[in-house]
Amino acid sequence: MSTSVTIYSNKxxxxxxxxxxxxxxxxxxxxxxxxxxLNNPDSEKLNIINSYAIDLTHVNNIVIRNSIAIVxxxxxxxxxxxxxxxxxxxxxxxxxxxxxxxxxxxxxYVKTLNDNIRVPQxxxxxxxxxxxxxxxxxxxxxxxxxxAYKWGVGKNDTLLSIYNYAYxxxxxxxxxxxxxxxxxxxxxxxxxxLINKVINEEKYTxxxxxxxxxxxxxxxxxxFLKNNLQYLKVVANELLNNLCKKHKMALLVNENTNGYExxxxxxxxxxxxxxxxxxxxxxxxxxxxxxxxKSYITITFKNPxxxxxxxxxxxxxxxxxxxxxxxxxxxx
Numbered sequence: 001m002s003t004s005v006t007i008y009s010n011k012x013x014x015x016x017x018x019x020x021x022x023x024x025x026x027x028x029x030x031x032x033x034x035x036x037x038l039n040n041p042d043s044e045k046l047n048i049i050n051s052y053a054i055d056l057t058h059v060n061n062i063v064i065r066n067s068i069a070i071v072x073x074x075x076x077x078x079x080x081x082x083x084x085x086x087x088x089x090x091x092x093x094x095x096x097x098x099x100x101x102x103x104x105x106x107x108x109y110v111k112t113l114n115d116n117i118r119v120p121q122x123x124x125x126x127x128x129x130x131x132x133x134x135x136x137x138x139x140x141x142x143x144x145x146x147x148a149y150k151w152g153v154g155k156n157d158t159l160l161s162i163y164n165y166a167y168x169x170x171x172x173x174x175x176x177x178x179x180x181x182x183x184x185x186x187x188x189x190x191x192x193x194l195i196n197k198v199i200n201e202e203k204y205t206x207x208x209x210x211x212x213x214x215x216x217x218x219x220x221x222x223x224f225l226k227n228n229l230q231y232l233k234v235v236a237n238e239l240l241n242n243l244c245k246k247h248k249m250a251l252l253v254n255e256n257t258n259g260y261e262x263x264x265x266x267x268x269x270x271x272x273x274x275x276x277x278x279x280x281x282x283x284x285x286x287x288x289x290x291x292x293x294k295s296y297i298t299i300t301f302k303n304p305x306x307x308x309x310x311x312x313x314x315x316x317x318x319x320x321x322x323x324x325x326x327x328x329x330x331x332x
Contacts, residue, residue: 004032008048010055011037013149014127016159018070018106019054020166021117025110027171037159055102057082064088070109072102074131079105100128117170144177147185151234158184191231195239197224198232199246208324211247212316213239216255218309240265244295249323251316259307262299262316272326280322284315 005026009019016037023033038046038056046062053069056062069082069090079096096108101124107117126142129135138146145162152158161180168174177185198204203222204213215233220226232239236254243250244265249272252263266272274297278290287306290299299315301307 003030004034006034006036006051008036008038008046008051008053008056011039011154011159012055012102013146013162014072014102014131015055016163017123017127017166018072018102019052020163021103021106021110021119021170022052022054022070023167024117024170025113025115028115029113035160035163037156039154054106058084058088058090064090068109070102070105072099072105072131074100079108081105081109100124101131103127119170120175123169141175141177144181144185147188148177148181151184151188151191153234187231188234191228191235192238194228194231195235195242198239199242204243206247207320208327209248210320210323211243211250212320213243213250213252214313215253216260216309218255219253236263248327251319253312253316255309259301259304260309260312262297262312262319264297264299264319266295268295270327272323272330276326277319277323280326281318284318288315 007019007022007026009015019035023035026033048056048062048064048067050065051067053062053064053067055071057069057071058064064082064084065088066086067084069080069084071080071082072078073080077098077100079094079099079102080092081094082090083093084090094109094112096105099105103119104124107119110117122139122141126138126145129137129142130146135143135146145165149158149162152161161178161184165177165181198213201224203225204211206212215229215236217229220229225232233254236252240250240252240263243252244267248267248270250265252265254261254263264274264277266274266277274292274295277297278285278292287303288299288301290297301311
Protein backbone atom coordinates (compact mmCIF):
# COMPACT_ATOMS: atom_id res chain seq x y z
CA MET A 1 0.00 0.00 0.00
CA SER A 2 1.47 3.37 -1.03
CA THR A 3 1.79 6.37 1.29
CA SER A 4 0.65 9.75 0.01
CA VAL A 5 2.72 12.94 0.18
CA THR A 6 2.12 16.48 -1.07
CA ILE A 7 4.62 18.74 -2.79
CA TYR A 8 3.84 22.45 -2.43
CA SER A 9 5.51 24.46 -5.16
CA ASN A 10 6.11 28.04 -6.12
CA LYS A 11 4.73 28.88 -9.57
CA UNK A 12 8.01 29.64 -11.33
CA UNK A 13 9.11 27.28 -14.12
CA UNK A 14 12.23 26.20 -12.28
CA UNK A 15 10.26 25.20 -9.18
CA UNK A 16 7.83 23.22 -11.35
CA UNK A 17 10.69 21.19 -12.85
CA UNK A 18 12.18 20.67 -9.38
CA UNK A 19 8.81 19.45 -8.09
CA UNK A 20 8.57 17.01 -11.01
CA UNK A 21 12.05 15.67 -10.28
CA UNK A 22 11.22 15.13 -6.61
CA UNK A 23 7.88 13.53 -7.55
CA UNK A 24 9.72 11.14 -9.89
CA UNK A 25 11.90 9.89 -7.04
CA UNK A 26 9.05 9.67 -4.54
CA UNK A 27 6.91 7.74 -7.04
CA UNK A 28 9.74 5.27 -7.54
CA UNK A 29 9.66 4.75 -3.79
CA UNK A 30 5.96 3.91 -3.98
CA UNK A 31 4.63 7.24 -2.72
CA UNK A 32 1.41 8.61 -4.12
CA UNK A 33 2.35 12.21 -4.93
CA UNK A 34 0.04 15.25 -4.95
CA UNK A 35 1.16 18.62 -6.29
CA UNK A 36 -0.10 22.04 -5.15
CA UNK A 37 0.90 25.35 -6.74
CA LEU A 38 0.57 28.31 -4.39
CA ASN A 39 -1.06 31.44 -5.81
CA ASN A 40 0.43 33.97 -3.41
CA PRO A 41 2.59 32.27 -0.80
CA ASP A 42 3.28 35.53 1.08
CA SER A 43 -0.41 36.02 1.89
CA GLU A 44 -1.92 32.53 2.11
CA LYS A 45 -0.79 31.77 5.72
CA LEU A 46 -0.58 28.13 4.79
CA ASN A 47 0.37 25.24 7.07
CA ILE A 48 2.70 22.74 5.41
CA ILE A 49 2.94 19.57 7.47
CA ASN A 50 4.58 16.23 6.62
CA SER A 51 5.22 17.48 3.10
CA TYR A 52 7.75 19.04 0.74
CA ALA A 53 8.07 22.70 -0.24
CA ILE A 54 9.78 23.94 -3.40
CA ASP A 55 11.11 27.52 -3.41
CA LEU A 56 8.95 28.15 -0.34
CA THR A 57 10.12 28.60 3.25
CA HIS A 58 9.09 30.11 6.58
CA VAL A 59 9.94 33.60 5.23
CA ASN A 60 6.90 33.32 2.94
CA ASN A 61 4.57 33.65 5.94
CA ILE A 62 4.09 29.87 5.89
CA VAL A 63 4.09 27.55 8.89
CA ILE A 64 6.19 24.50 8.00
CA ARG A 65 6.43 21.49 10.29
CA ASN A 66 8.02 18.07 9.89
CA SER A 67 8.82 18.87 6.27
CA ILE A 68 11.62 19.50 3.79
CA ALA A 69 12.05 22.71 1.79
CA ILE A 70 14.16 22.84 -1.37
CA VAL A 71 15.25 26.38 -2.22
CA UNK A 72 17.41 28.20 -4.75
CA UNK A 73 18.73 31.73 -4.15
CA UNK A 74 19.69 32.95 -7.65
CA UNK A 75 21.45 36.14 -6.52
CA UNK A 76 23.92 34.03 -4.55
CA UNK A 77 23.84 30.94 -6.81
CA UNK A 78 23.10 29.06 -3.62
CA UNK A 79 21.02 25.93 -3.05
CA UNK A 80 19.58 25.18 0.39
CA UNK A 81 17.74 22.23 1.90
CA UNK A 82 15.79 23.17 5.04
CA UNK A 83 14.64 20.51 7.46
CA UNK A 84 11.75 21.46 9.77
CA UNK A 85 10.84 19.61 12.97
CA UNK A 86 7.40 19.13 14.53
CA UNK A 87 7.55 22.56 16.20
CA UNK A 88 8.55 24.41 13.04
CA UNK A 89 12.17 24.81 14.08
CA UNK A 90 14.55 24.38 11.18
CA UNK A 91 18.12 23.80 10.23
CA UNK A 92 19.95 23.89 6.91
CA UNK A 93 20.76 20.25 6.23
CA UNK A 94 22.43 20.91 2.86
CA UNK A 95 24.12 24.01 1.42
CA UNK A 96 25.16 23.89 -2.24
CA UNK A 97 27.38 26.45 -3.97
CA UNK A 98 27.49 27.54 -7.62
CA UNK A 99 23.92 26.35 -8.26
CA UNK A 100 21.99 27.82 -11.20
CA UNK A 101 18.47 26.49 -10.66
CA UNK A 102 16.09 24.93 -8.16
CA UNK A 103 16.07 21.82 -10.33
CA UNK A 104 19.80 21.40 -9.67
CA UNK A 105 19.12 21.59 -5.91
CA UNK A 106 16.36 18.98 -6.21
CA UNK A 107 18.65 16.67 -8.20
CA UNK A 108 21.24 16.84 -5.44
CA TYR A 109 18.59 16.19 -2.80
CA VAL A 110 17.18 13.07 -4.49
CA LYS A 111 20.68 11.60 -4.41
CA THR A 112 20.33 11.53 -0.60
CA LEU A 113 17.24 9.36 -1.19
CA ASN A 114 19.42 6.91 -3.12
CA ASP A 115 18.06 7.94 -6.50
CA ASN A 116 19.54 9.60 -9.54
CA ILE A 117 17.68 11.47 -12.27
CA ARG A 118 19.36 12.22 -15.57
CA VAL A 119 18.38 15.56 -17.10
CA PRO A 120 19.37 16.77 -20.59
CA GLN A 121 21.98 19.50 -20.31
CA UNK A 122 19.96 21.80 -22.55
CA UNK A 123 17.11 21.75 -20.01
CA UNK A 124 19.49 22.70 -17.19
CA UNK A 125 20.99 25.50 -19.28
CA UNK A 126 17.55 26.76 -20.32
CA UNK A 127 16.29 26.88 -16.72
CA UNK A 128 19.43 28.76 -15.69
CA UNK A 129 18.82 31.28 -18.50
CA UNK A 130 15.18 31.72 -17.49
CA UNK A 131 16.21 32.21 -13.86
CA UNK A 132 18.78 34.85 -14.84
CA UNK A 133 16.33 36.44 -17.34
CA UNK A 134 18.75 35.79 -20.19
CA UNK A 135 15.96 34.79 -22.56
CA UNK A 136 17.96 35.45 -25.73
CA UNK A 137 20.13 32.39 -25.01
CA UNK A 138 17.26 29.90 -24.74
CA UNK A 139 17.22 26.89 -27.05
CA UNK A 140 14.16 26.31 -29.21
CA UNK A 141 12.87 23.84 -26.62
CA UNK A 142 13.49 26.23 -23.74
CA UNK A 143 11.83 29.09 -25.58
CA UNK A 144 8.76 26.93 -26.29
CA UNK A 145 8.40 26.02 -22.61
CA UNK A 146 9.01 29.60 -21.48
CA UNK A 147 6.59 31.10 -23.99
CA ALA A 148 3.89 28.58 -23.08
CA TYR A 149 4.41 29.47 -19.42
CA LYS A 150 4.13 33.20 -20.17
CA TRP A 151 0.96 32.67 -22.18
CA GLY A 152 -0.65 30.84 -19.25
CA VAL A 153 0.20 33.68 -16.82
CA GLY A 154 0.26 31.39 -13.78
CA LYS A 155 -2.89 29.44 -14.65
CA ASN A 156 -2.99 26.03 -13.01
CA ASP A 157 -3.77 24.26 -16.30
CA THR A 158 -0.57 25.62 -17.83
CA LEU A 159 1.47 24.85 -14.72
CA LEU A 160 0.19 21.29 -14.71
CA SER A 161 1.00 20.90 -18.41
CA ILE A 162 4.59 21.97 -17.74
CA TYR A 163 4.76 19.74 -14.65
CA ASN A 164 3.47 16.74 -16.63
CA TYR A 165 5.97 17.47 -19.40
CA ALA A 166 8.85 17.56 -16.89
CA TYR A 167 7.61 14.41 -15.12
CA UNK A 168 7.36 12.51 -18.41
CA UNK A 169 10.81 13.78 -19.40
CA UNK A 170 12.32 12.40 -16.19
CA UNK A 171 10.44 9.10 -16.26
CA UNK A 172 10.20 8.22 -19.96
CA UNK A 173 12.94 10.47 -21.46
CA UNK A 174 10.45 11.98 -23.94
CA UNK A 175 11.84 15.43 -24.73
CA UNK A 176 9.20 16.60 -27.23
CA UNK A 177 6.68 19.04 -25.77
CA UNK A 178 2.94 18.44 -25.95
CA UNK A 179 0.74 19.99 -28.62
CA UNK A 180 -0.93 22.13 -25.91
CA UNK A 181 2.39 23.70 -24.92
CA UNK A 182 3.31 24.21 -28.59
CA UNK A 183 0.00 25.99 -29.16
CA UNK A 184 0.38 28.21 -26.11
CA UNK A 185 3.94 29.10 -27.10
CA UNK A 186 2.79 30.17 -30.55
CA UNK A 187 0.04 32.30 -29.00
CA UNK A 188 2.59 34.11 -26.85
CA UNK A 189 4.96 34.56 -29.79
CA UNK A 190 2.11 36.14 -31.75
CA UNK A 191 1.31 38.40 -28.79
CA UNK A 192 4.91 39.63 -28.73
CA UNK A 193 4.76 40.35 -32.45
CA LEU A 194 1.88 42.79 -31.86
CA ILE A 195 3.93 45.13 -29.69
CA ASN A 196 5.77 46.79 -32.59
CA LYS A 197 2.48 47.43 -34.39
CA VAL A 198 1.02 49.09 -31.28
CA ILE A 199 4.11 51.28 -30.88
CA ASN A 200 4.72 52.12 -34.54
CA GLU A 201 1.07 52.92 -35.27
CA GLU A 202 0.68 54.67 -31.90
CA LYS A 203 -2.46 52.85 -30.86
CA TYR A 204 -2.47 54.67 -27.52
CA THR A 205 -2.82 58.26 -26.34
CA UNK A 206 0.07 60.67 -25.79
CA UNK A 207 0.01 64.00 -23.96
CA UNK A 208 3.20 65.99 -23.30
CA UNK A 209 5.22 62.83 -24.12
CA UNK A 210 3.36 60.82 -21.47
CA UNK A 211 1.81 57.70 -23.02
CA UNK A 212 -1.37 56.00 -21.77
CA UNK A 213 -2.47 52.53 -22.88
CA UNK A 214 -5.84 51.05 -21.85
CA UNK A 215 -6.33 47.27 -22.00
CA UNK A 216 -9.98 46.77 -21.21
CA UNK A 217 -13.01 45.27 -22.93
CA UNK A 218 -14.92 48.37 -21.78
CA UNK A 219 -12.58 50.76 -23.56
CA UNK A 220 -12.12 49.83 -27.18
CA UNK A 221 -11.56 52.68 -29.61
CA UNK A 222 -9.63 50.68 -32.19
CA UNK A 223 -10.64 47.55 -34.09
CA PHE A 224 -7.10 46.16 -33.89
CA LEU A 225 -7.07 46.47 -30.09
CA LYS A 226 -10.54 44.92 -29.88
CA ASN A 227 -9.49 41.88 -31.90
CA ASN A 228 -6.19 41.37 -30.07
CA LEU A 229 -7.04 42.33 -26.50
CA GLN A 230 -6.44 38.83 -25.08
CA TYR A 231 -2.97 38.78 -26.63
CA LEU A 232 -1.98 42.30 -25.57
CA LYS A 233 -3.03 41.69 -21.97
CA VAL A 234 -0.59 38.78 -21.76
CA VAL A 235 2.34 40.96 -22.90
CA ALA A 236 1.26 44.01 -20.88
CA ASN A 237 4.61 44.30 -19.08
CA GLU A 238 6.60 44.07 -22.29
CA LEU A 239 4.28 46.63 -23.88
CA LEU A 240 4.74 49.02 -20.94
CA ASN A 241 8.53 48.69 -21.13
CA ASN A 242 8.52 49.53 -24.84
CA LEU A 243 6.28 52.54 -24.31
CA CYS A 244 8.57 53.68 -21.52
CA LYS A 245 11.61 53.57 -23.78
CA LYS A 246 9.89 55.77 -26.38
CA HIS A 247 8.28 58.32 -24.04
CA LYS A 248 9.18 60.18 -20.84
CA MET A 249 6.60 58.17 -18.94
CA ALA A 250 4.08 55.43 -19.70
CA LEU A 251 0.88 54.40 -17.93
CA LEU A 252 -0.78 51.10 -18.71
CA VAL A 253 -4.23 50.27 -17.38
CA ASN A 254 -4.99 46.56 -17.26
CA GLU A 255 -8.37 45.06 -16.43
CA ASN A 256 -8.40 41.91 -14.31
CA THR A 257 -10.85 39.96 -12.13
CA ASN A 258 -10.39 42.42 -9.24
CA GLY A 259 -11.00 45.52 -11.29
CA TYR A 260 -8.27 47.68 -12.78
CA GLU A 261 -4.57 48.00 -12.15
CA UNK A 262 -2.43 50.96 -13.16
CA UNK A 263 1.19 50.28 -13.99
CA UNK A 264 3.46 53.27 -14.43
CA UNK A 265 7.01 53.38 -15.79
CA UNK A 266 9.39 56.35 -15.80
CA UNK A 267 11.97 56.62 -18.56
CA UNK A 268 15.41 56.15 -17.00
CA UNK A 269 16.69 59.28 -18.77
CA UNK A 270 14.11 61.40 -16.97
CA UNK A 271 15.71 60.74 -13.57
CA UNK A 272 12.43 61.36 -11.73
CA UNK A 273 11.90 59.79 -8.31
CA UNK A 274 8.67 57.73 -8.43
CA UNK A 275 8.02 58.60 -4.77
CA UNK A 276 7.51 62.21 -5.83
CA UNK A 277 4.66 61.15 -8.09
CA UNK A 278 2.90 59.31 -5.27
CA UNK A 279 3.54 62.04 -2.72
CA UNK A 280 2.09 64.57 -5.13
CA UNK A 281 -1.38 62.97 -4.91
CA UNK A 282 -1.84 62.68 -1.10
CA UNK A 283 -5.63 62.95 -1.31
CA UNK A 284 -5.69 59.61 -3.14
CA UNK A 285 -3.40 57.64 -0.87
CA UNK A 286 -6.28 56.60 1.41
CA UNK A 287 -8.07 55.16 -1.64
CA UNK A 288 -5.34 53.12 -3.27
CA UNK A 289 -2.62 50.60 -2.59
CA UNK A 290 0.67 51.08 -4.36
CA UNK A 291 4.10 49.52 -4.66
CA UNK A 292 7.30 51.01 -6.06
CA UNK A 293 10.11 49.04 -7.67
CA LYS A 294 12.95 51.06 -9.19
CA SER A 295 11.25 53.28 -11.81
CA TYR A 296 7.95 51.38 -11.72
CA ILE A 297 4.76 52.05 -9.75
CA THR A 298 1.80 49.66 -9.47
CA ILE A 299 -1.48 51.12 -8.22
CA THR A 300 -4.76 49.39 -7.31
CA PHE A 301 -7.88 50.58 -5.51
CA LYS A 302 -8.31 49.37 -1.93
CA ASN A 303 -12.04 48.95 -2.49
CA PRO A 304 -12.71 46.71 -5.54
CA UNK A 305 -16.09 48.39 -6.02
CA UNK A 306 -14.29 51.69 -6.58
CA UNK A 307 -12.05 50.12 -9.22
CA UNK A 308 -14.12 51.27 -12.16
CA UNK A 309 -12.83 52.42 -15.53
CA UNK A 310 -14.14 55.92 -14.86
CA UNK A 311 -12.27 56.22 -11.56
CA UNK A 312 -9.12 54.75 -13.04
CA UNK A 313 -9.19 57.23 -15.94
CA UNK A 314 -9.63 60.13 -13.49
CA UNK A 315 -6.68 58.86 -11.48
CA UNK A 316 -4.57 58.55 -14.63
CA UNK A 317 -5.43 62.12 -15.60
CA UNK A 318 -4.40 63.32 -12.14
CA UNK A 319 -1.11 61.42 -12.32
CA UNK A 320 -0.37 62.78 -15.80
CA UNK A 321 -1.21 66.36 -14.82
CA UNK A 322 0.90 66.24 -11.66
CA UNK A 323 3.76 64.47 -13.41
CA UNK A 324 3.93 67.13 -16.10
CA UNK A 325 4.29 69.77 -13.39
CA UNK A 326 7.00 67.75 -11.67
CA UNK A 327 8.91 67.31 -14.92
CA UNK A 328 8.68 71.02 -15.72
CA UNK A 329 9.78 72.06 -12.23
CA UNK A 330 12.66 69.60 -12.39
CA UNK A 331 13.91 70.96 -15.71
CA UNK A 332 13.55 74.63 -14.78
